Amino acid sequence: MYQITDAQKQQFKEEGYFILENAIPAHHLDLLRGECQAFIDKANARMDAEGTDTLGLNHRNSRYFVSNCFREQPRLREFLFSPLMADICQATLGDDAYLFWEQYVVKGAEAGMKFSWHQDSGYVGYPDHKPYLTCWCALDDMSEANGTVHLLPFSRSGIRTWVKHVREEASNDLIGYFGSDPGVSVVAPAGSIAVFTSVNFHSSGTNTTDQMRRVYLAQYSCEPLTSADGSKLWGNAEPFLKAGELVVGQPPPELTKSAP
Incomplete structure (x- = not known):
């Protein structure tokens, strides 16, 4: 089993x-790769149905964000609730963890679009939530050429909290950092995971290679994330860890606040 070091835990904090x-593990990498194309095909079918080549952050043959795939393909839960992911959650979030969100993030061959500087928390859209965890899982070897992710360390951005983002009209991206720091490039083999907090700024470049660049994004929170008014869950809140023990299969918590 992969061991997360004290130095890595400290780097996450700092x-x-x-x-x-x-x-x-190889069998989980095969699983994640094997399911990817089917969800790209479904995204294309949704665009076909609406007579468009752009739907939200999806741009046909260029960039795809396909979420909540585990609901259509339950086998993905084998990875999402695996011992590796439990270890990562406990090392970063602590003894309580919920599956918040997941999605495939794919850049098309030779035309894969960039993704602008943002915090994942920027897409939640309001500041009053505890930062959650993003596990950016490389399904292909990652390089500058195929548009890998760039992470901006806290010590270089000077920002550790949520900031308001602005929408870029052409891409529908939300942007929260406008500086010139290129960040730290994640050049790593397939099967690697970039683990970062939702208030870390990150971006990715274009894919100029002749192959797709595939990533599976698994995101976890230390408590259920709700809408700004607390009336509904923002995403998912599937229990994973409680007091350091596995609680997979328990129902999501019920919200006590009613919608206005």
Whole structure:
């Protein structure tokens, strides 16, 4: 089993991220790769149905964000609730963890779009939530050429909290950092995981290679994340860890606040 070191835990606290190289077991890597194309095909079908080549952050043959895939393909839960992910959650979030969100993030061959500087918390859209965890799982070897992710350490951004983002009209991206720091490039083999907090700024470049660049994003929170008014869950809140023990299969918590 992959061991997360004290140095990596400290880096997460001080800089907002760490990298685990070759961490995903081969059978889970095969699973994640094997399901990817079917969800790209479904995204294309949705665009076909609406007569468009752009739907939200999805741009046909260029960039795809396909979420909540585990609901359609329950086998993905084998990875999402695996011992590796439990260890990562406990090392970063603590003894309580919930599955918050997951999605495939794919850049098309030779035309894969960039993704602008943002915090994942920027997409939640309001400041009053505890930072959650992003596990950026490389399904292909990651390089500058295929548009890998760049992470901006806390010590270089000077920012450790949520900031308001602005929407870029052409891409529908939300942007929260406008500086010139290029960040730390994650050049790593397939099966590696970039682990970072949702208030870490990150971006990715274009894919100029002749192959797709595939990533599976698994995100976890230390408590259920709700809408700004607390009336509904923002995403998922599937229990994973409670007081350091596995609680997979328990129902999501019920919200006590009613919608206005």
